[in-house]
Amino acid sequence: MFDAFESFRARVSALRSDADFWSLRHVKSQTLHLGVIKATPLPVHTTFDEGVMLTAQVNGFEAYAATSDLSADGLQRALVKAEQLAAAAASHALSLPTASPSRTGQRADYVSLDLMQALPTVAQCLDLLLQECDAVPSDSRIVNREARLSWETREQLFFDSTGSQLRFAQRFVYPNMQITAYDGHDSQIRSLSGGNFAQQGGLDVLARSGLFGAGARLADEALQLLLAPNTPSGKRHLLLMPDQMILQIHESIGHPLEMDRILGDERNYAGTSFVKQDDFGHYRYGSPLLNVSFDPHIPEELASYSHDDDGTPAQKALLIEDGILKRPLGGSLSARRSGIEGVASSRACSWNRPTIDRMANLNVEPGEGNLTQLIEGIEDGILMASNRSWSIDDARNKFQFGCEWGQMIRKGQLCEVVKNPNYRGISSRFWCNLVAVGDHSTRQVLGTPNCGKGEPNQAVRVGHASPACVFAGIEVFGGGQ
Numbered sequence: 293m294f295d296a297f298e299s300f301r302a303r304v305s306a307l308r309s310d311a312d313f314w315s316l317r318h319v320k321s322q323t324l325h326l327g328v329i330k331a332t333p334l335p336v337h338t339t340f341d342e343g344v345m346l347t348a349q350v351n352g353f354e355a356y357a358a359t360s361d362l363s364a365d366g367l368q369r370a371l372v373k374a375e376q377l378a379a380a381a382a383s384h385a386l387s388l389p390t391a392s393p394s395r396t397g398q399r400a401d402y403v404s405l406d407l408m409q410a411l412p413t414v415a416q417c418l419d420l421l422l423q424e425c426d427a428v429p430s431d432s433r434i435v436n437r438e439a440r441l442s443w444e445t446r447e448q449l450f451f452d453s454t455g456s457q458l459r460f461a462q463r464f465v466y467p468n469m470q471i472t473a474y475d476g477h478d479s480q481i482r483s484l485s486g487g488n489f490a491q492q493g494g495l496d497v498l499a500r501s502g503l504f505g506a507g508a509r510l511a512d513e514a515l516q517l518l519l520a521p522n523t524p525s526g527k528r529h530l531l532l533m534p535d536q537m538i539l540q541i542h543e544s545i546g547h548p549l550e551m552d553r554i555l556g557d558e559r560n561y562a563g564t565s566f567v568k569q570d571d572f573g574h575y576r577y578g579s580p581l582l583n584v585s586f587d588p589h590i591p592e593e594l595a596s597y598s599h600d601d602d603g604t605p606a607q608k609a610l611l612i613e614d615g616i617l618k619r620p621l622g623g624s625l626s627a628r629r630s631g632i633e634g635v636a637s638s639r640a641c642s643w644n645r646p647t648i649d650r651m652a653n654l655n656v657e658p659g660e661g662n663l664t665q666l667i668e669g670i671e672d673g674i675l676m677a678s679n680r681s682w683s684i685d686d687a688r689n690k691f692q693f694g695c696e697w698g699q700m701i702r703k704g705q706l707c708e709v710v711k712n713p714n715y716r717g718i719s720s721r722f723w724c725n726l727v728a729v730g731d732h733s734t735r736q737v738l739g740t741p742n743c744g745k746g747e748p749n750q751a752v753r754v755g756h757a758s759p760a761c762v763f764a765g766i767e768v769f770g771g772g773q
Contacts, residue, residue, distance in 0.1 A: 294461065301457065314371060324337070348374035350375060404464075425437045433518060440468045441465075446462050464491075484506050521710055523769060528765075538758065543684050546756075552622070585654075586635040596755070600639055660731055661728060670704060673701040715766050732759070
């Protein structure tokens with residue numbers, strides 16, 4: 293761990309620059325993807341990637357140059373290139389100038405939980421996945437069963453001209469299982485947390501995920517769905533479980549609050565936002581029960597870190613407090629441009645991409661009431677879990693989401709299973725219908741490794757922790773409606 297630190301520090305010390313400010317970000321990552329479909333192991337897929345991004349600011353204008361040449365000369369050439377590009381931007385006023393970061397040299401190490409604990413070997417992991425697929429009960433209607441496990445180890449070093457030295461060593465684990473049932477007319481899928489169980493750590497992640505032992509349960513639920521009636525249409529209370537809340541948070545809070553979208557920078561590709569610059573501090577985003585945090589300090593959550601990729605110290609902050617919009621997901625550059633305080637969320641997917649405003653750990657804070665109490669408070673409603681499909685407009689406002697699992701709620705009791713549950717709404721109104729937020733016992737820490745945004749595209753890891761939540765008067769409907 294941090295084997296390259298001393299040699300990199302020596303090469304960084306030798307760099308020469310006339311820039312007002314510069315930084316270097318070295319990233320080394322290795323991934324392993326394993327899978328079993330039915331009784332057949334898939335080919336083992338591994339990747340290795342390593343390189344450096346140099347950033348320079350000249351007269352308030354910032355530019356970047358990346359290289360996989362890690363020699364002292366290679367680093368110096370990339371830094372000179374970044375300076376030249378920044379100077380050219382300044383001479384042509386291609387953007388608004390900003391001040392350099394106001395910080396002095398920082399020192400920090402961030403290490404994932406249980407990083408030094410060895411994971412099982414490839415052969416052992418494949419055997420475990422095979423065992424889980426084999427444990428699925430024999431039924432002619434079970435037409436597919438697959439189990440997968442991926443992990444990424446990542447080391448990152450950050451240096452800048454103020455003397456900062458930041459080190460990160462992290463491991464991200466992605467377990468999943470999916471069962472498909474088909475009766476000749478209809479097919480239904482049940483998966484592990486909707487495919488969204490992803491955390492930092494090691495063997496502890498596998499234990500928390502529920503992957504091992506999930507096969508029989510998921511198969512039974514898929515078969516139940518084949519026999520279930522279609523979800524009835526109408527407005528009713530909607531109880532969303534955490535593995536569906538992850539998508540609701542991601543699409544209708546996370547993306548709308550990214551400051552570069554609000555400023556118009558993503559309009560050409562990823563879209564805009566219904567949120568405006570002057571909304572912060574007073575706009576009612578949701579009911580008084582809604583509290584949403586940027587929280588980089590939950591060790592197992594996917595996007596926990598000590599500093600973002602621009603070297604800004606990361607601290608927990610409420611973006612929405614008692615339903616009122618307070619702060620955006622904007623990094624240091626957007627904060628200097630807009631004058632609106634954001635959070636440490638400037639992130640890049642790898643060494644060959646510049647940092648942009650991204651989600652990181654975006655969480656709904658727990659409220660009161662366990663799952664039984666949430667259900668008892670619903671007279672006429674439906675429980676939905678595990679996302680199956682989604683659609684949302686470019687401003688992240690009008691949406692329609694579908695789930696794998698539905699169950700009717702009548703007079704405070706869970707009733708029959710229903711299939712093809714869907715719901716629709718408008719982000720700027722939906723969260724105002726929040727009427728109950730579950731307590732910590734209903735909360736799950738989930739995440740996704742592939743949130744896409746930016747040109748060229750960047751897919752980053754995003755964490756979402758959420759309790760179960762209840763919304764009133766939501767339009768729900770079944771498949772084909």
